[in-house]
Amino acid sequence: MRYVILCQDELPYFLLLLKTLSSKKDSIQFFVDQKGLYDRLCALGVPAKIVSFTEDREEREKLIKGLYLEPDTCLIVSIKKQGILSNILKSVARYHPYQPVLIIEENGLVLPEQLSAKLVKPSSIFTDICLPKIEQAFTKRRVQYIKELFEDKDKILLLIQADPDPDAIASALAFRHLIGRNRTTAHIVSFGEVTRPENLAMLRLLDIQVDKIGPEVFAKYDGLCMLDVQPPHLGDVLSQTVPPVDVLIDHHPEKPGYQAKIKDIRATYGATSTILTEYLQAVDFNISQRLATALLYGIKSDTLLLGRGVDPADIEAFSYLYPLANTNILRRIERPEVHPEDIDSFSNALKKRRIVNNILFSHLGRVRREDVIPHFADFSLQVEGVEWAVVSGIFKGNLVISVRNVGYVRSAGIIVKRAFGDLGSAGGHSHMAKAVIPLKNFYARFGDRRESTMREQIAEMFLSGFEEAIKEQED
Numbered sequence: 001m002r003y004v005i006l007c008q009d010e011l012p013y014f015l016l017l018l019k020t021l022s023s024k025k026d027s028i029q030f031f032v033d034q035k036g037l038y039d040r041l042c043a044l045g046v047p048a049k050i051v052s053f054t055e056d057r058e059e060r061e062k063l064i065k066g067l068y069l070e071p072d073t074c075l076i077v078s079i080k081k082q083g084i085l086s087n088i089l090k091s092v093a094r095y096h097p098y099q100p101v102l103i104i105e106e107n108g109l110v111l112p113e114q115l116s117a118k119l120v121k122p123s124s125i126f127t128d129i130c131l132p133k134i135e136q137a138f139t140k141r142r143v144q145y146i147k148e149l150f151e152d153k154d155k156i157l158l159l160i161q162a163d164p165d166p167d168a169i170a171s172a173l174a175f176r177h178l179i180g181r182n183r184t185t186a187h188i189v190s191f192g193e194v195t196r197p198e199n200l201a202m203l204r205l206l207d208i209q210v211d212k213i214g215p216e217v218f219a220k221y222d223g224l225c226m227l228d229v230q231p232p233h234l235g236d237v238l239s240q241t242v243p244p245v246d247v248l249i250d251h252h253p254e255k256p257g258y259q260a261k262i263k264d265i266r267a268t269y270g271a272t273s274t275i276l277t278e279y280l281q282a283v284d285f286n287i288s289q290r291l292a293t294a295l296l297y298g299i300k301s302d303t304l305l306l307g308r309g310v311d312p313a314d315i316e317a318f319s320y321l322y323p324l325a326n327t328n329i330l331r332r333i334e335r336p337e338v339h340p341e342d343i344d345s346f347s348n349a350l351k352k353r354r355i356v357n358n359i360l361f362s363h364l365g366r367v368r369r370e371d372v373i374p375h376f377a378d379f380s381l382q383v384e385g386v387e388w389a390v391v392s393g394i395f396k397g398n399l400v401i402s403v404r405n406v407g408y409v410r411s412a413g414i415i416v417k418r419a420f421g422d423l424g425s426a427g428g429h430s431h432m433a434k435a436v437i438p439l440k441n442f443y444a445r446f447g448d449r450r451e452s453t454m455r456e457q458i459a460e461m462f463l464s465g466f467e468e469a470i471k472e473q474e475d
């Protein structure tokens with residue numbers, strides 16, 4: 001890049017001094033009107049010329065016309081007086097149309113159309129570049145405090161919520177890295193178990209272990225950190241036996257009634273993983289691919305791919321982690337493998353599908369993993385003309401029904417409640433809903449165990465629930 005600089009102040013000099021003088025590839029030519037600046041540039045061996053930036057039109061035009069600007073040249077202009085600056089830009093537009101120009105100017109200004117000019121405010125150099133670093137310095141202090149706090153502790157518990165989700169798991173993993181521990185000296189634990197197939201896939205593919213514990217184990221540890229959760233979220237379990245919490249990091253709104261030595265709660269953030277990413281950045285931590293993948297997935301899943309409750313910090317962390325993560329693993333986590341035998345139930349279900357009034361019904365029979373049911377419902381929605389998909393399957397003694405729609409129609413949650421609510425649990429959102437009916441309830445109601453009966457009854461119940469919901473809406 002070639003730079004030609006017209007300047008009256010020292011800012012461009014400082015910026016280019018720092019950035020460009022170190023690069024042998026760039027060439028620089030200064031035009032200045034101060035002797036002092038001129039002398040300093042000469043002393044550094046930077047080509048400089050003394051000119052005057054005046055109101056005089058002839059002199060100005062002569063200067064601008066004479067500038068040697070090549071296609072790869074960027075003209076940088078930093079002139080104090082706005083009137084003179086505007087006139088200089090007009091001349092540049094006239095003699096060098098569509099010249100790329102960078103204007104350093106605090107108060108903004110109307111740019112001539114015939115210029116490819118962009119404006120930068122000197123104060124934004126501080127807010128965009130320095131301010132984030134200042135924030136990082138404060139974050140770094142917090143991380144240093146945290147590290148100090150755990151320095152003399154032998155065994156540390158990293159406690160996450162009862163049905164650990166990717167954000168919590170990733171945060172705990174990141175925290176362990178941050179304090180320089182391994183899985184024997186810092187245990188990731190929960191009062192419950194990881195249940196969702198994607199979350200289990202995350203643990204398997206990223207080799208993370210989450211142990212189920214009861215409050216009795218607290219005595220064996222001398223450090224407690226809570227991530228993505230606060231004591232009141234855990235109900236009674238913790239309130240009776242609560243050991244002192246050393247560190248608590250979370251993004252849920254702050255609950256009263258507990259203490260922690262260091263508390264970092266940021267309710268505007270979409271994910272705790274974002275906070276941990278900031279911690280790692282602040283101490284220039286060398287984030288491994290495994291950790292980046294975990295954190296990226298944590299942010300992605302807690303914010304529904306940056307679509308819900310997102311703070312600019314989440315987007316920042318996401319783009320920082322993205323190039324470090326393994327997107328193949330991420331894909332495998334999000335789309336857990338289908339067992340070969342489940343493919344058979346897919347083909348059977350497809351063969352026996354029924355479409356009534358743009359509603360596709362299919363029944364998978366017994367499945368090995370519950371999540372294939374909603375996945376199959378998502379897939380069914382791709383059939384041309386289909387607006388609703390109602391997919392059922394049998395899993396662990398329950399009839400599970402998954403409902404999806406294309407989006408602009410009636411609420412799936414309400415219909416599912418009307419249709420199946422009296423046989424089991426049923427509900428959901430406008431686009432997706434689910435019912436879980438104990439098989440014994442179903443058989444007791446219909447007195448028939450044949451699969452064909454089940455297919456028919458599910459369709460019939462759903463259609464009448466649909467009717468009911470429409471009527472309610474009309475009333």
Ligand SMILES: [Mn+2]
Binds near residue numbers: 167228270271272302
């Ligand atoms: Mn979370």
